[in-house]
Amino acid sequence: MAKKKISFVIYSLNSGGAERVITELANSFVHDFDVFIITLVKTEPFYKLNPEVNLLYCSENIKNHTTPLKSIIDGVSRIRTLTKIIKKNNISLVIGFMTTSNIYAIWAAKLCRISCIVSERANHSIYKLPRLQALVRDISYKLCNYLVVQTDANKRFYSTKLSSSKIIVIPNPIAPALSTKRNLQLNKPKDNIILNVGSFKKGKAQELLISAFSNIDNEGWQVIFVGDGPTKQKNLDLTKQLKLENRISFVGKQQNVHEFYNNASLFVFTSEHEGFPNALLEALYFGIPTISTNCEHGPSELITNGENGFLIPVGDQKALEQKITTLINDKKIQKEFQSKSMISTKKYQIENIVEEWRRYIDKLI
Incomplete structure (x- = not known):
């Protein structure tokens, strides 16, 4: 029986806590799933990745935007690219990490009619998003199947924005x-x-x-x-x-x-x-x-x-x-x-x- 395909979505695989956790989860899941990691920009993994993990990317490099309109156009383009990658590889579940990647992952999953889990790592009571971006995040997160947060405090924050039954607390593992x-x-x-x-x-x-x-x-x-x-x-x-x-x-x-x-x-x-x-x-x-x-x-x-x-x-x-x-x-x-x-x-x-x-x-x- 063929393994089911799951994919993580994150901005890059540079050094960082979220990148480390994705690498550890992907390495652990290769025994049971056909695992993909899709990055928004092409990067070499900082942490050691199991060779059985399929690494794909949406674009070659980072684009600097001078206007909000250009940012929106680029965001739509990335969602389209992400959707094509998901469909081409017949992926059954998408797991986003970090706010921007989460938003893209949710909309791509909706277009592909598959399930989506997103993982929010930031303390948004401290790192406040611009009002428009926060609105887009809040609307998008209502559409995911589950939102994973690391702490009870973050669960309380997001419980004011979507059903608490969708919010799961899963902390980081020991490396x-x-x-x-x-x-x-x-x-x-x-x-x-x-x-x-x-x-x-x-x-x-x-x-x-x-x-x-x-x-x-x-x-x-x-x-x-x-x-x-x-x-x-x-x-x-x-x-x-x-x-x-x-x-x-x-x-x-x-x-x-x-x-x-x-x-x-x-x-x-x-x-x-x-x-x-x-x-x-x-x-x-x-x-x-x-x-x-x-x-x-x-x-x-x-x-x-x-x-x-x-x-x-x-x-x-x-x-x-x-x-x-x-x-x-x-x-x-x-x-x-x-x-x-x-x-x-x-x-x-x-x-x-x-x-x-x-x-x-x-x-x-």
Whole structure:
């Protein structure tokens, strides 16, 4: 019996959280389906893709539009191209990722008279769309079979726009590349490292950790930042200003981030807002005693305050100083957080997330 054909639709396959999740899902589904990924523009996959996944694209390059009318014309053209690809390959189900791709996927699926699932990754209470684009999104999303979001907060947001029975919460999985790299020797001594992993950009607020670290008794401890981005220089300047160059390291993006997770004693997450906090999930999975700001969206769904980590108010430096000091000095709490955080993240392992997706795919084809 021939496998049924499903296709993911996304703007590109560059590096990013949505692109990683699509790659992981596509790689997992090749055993049961004939899997396609259709990108709106031609790109080489950043993440390793199973050779059995069929990779197609709508256009060779990105078009820059000077007027809304040209954007609309290009959008209609992409929907037509996407429709032709779907029909030509006899695809039974389309799964869109990210807002623009979702809109195209929904209308192409309607024209092909097939089912469509869309996955919304953005925190739209923070990243607000222009009014016209938001209207098009809201009208389009009413036509999909299911809308997948990553957090309960995002479900509440979209429940005002379409039936809540259509909205499913499926979080990101632990990256398979990391899931096999966790050191399970829990009694192995860790380095006195406070770790932060993530991009340096507006809203990540790494300066909160730098300032807090400067105010505590940090003898014998160091902070390591893994990641790059536009606000990195501002944080380097603050580190220099506070004369902490020998205690705080900026190591940039790292392919071997698991080594940092395995060696760190504490993890501090300082974001002011999130779509879904992948680095926080990874730190908990690796059993690192963790402190996180209680921002929207995600931290409160991953951490039960005082059980598998600490939650603090966004931007509260004094609270961060107190919790870092508590964890540094209390090995018992460290041990409790370590074991409970590893237990709490079992449901985020790739096989469990794939099973959730598969449940809804099977209802439609």
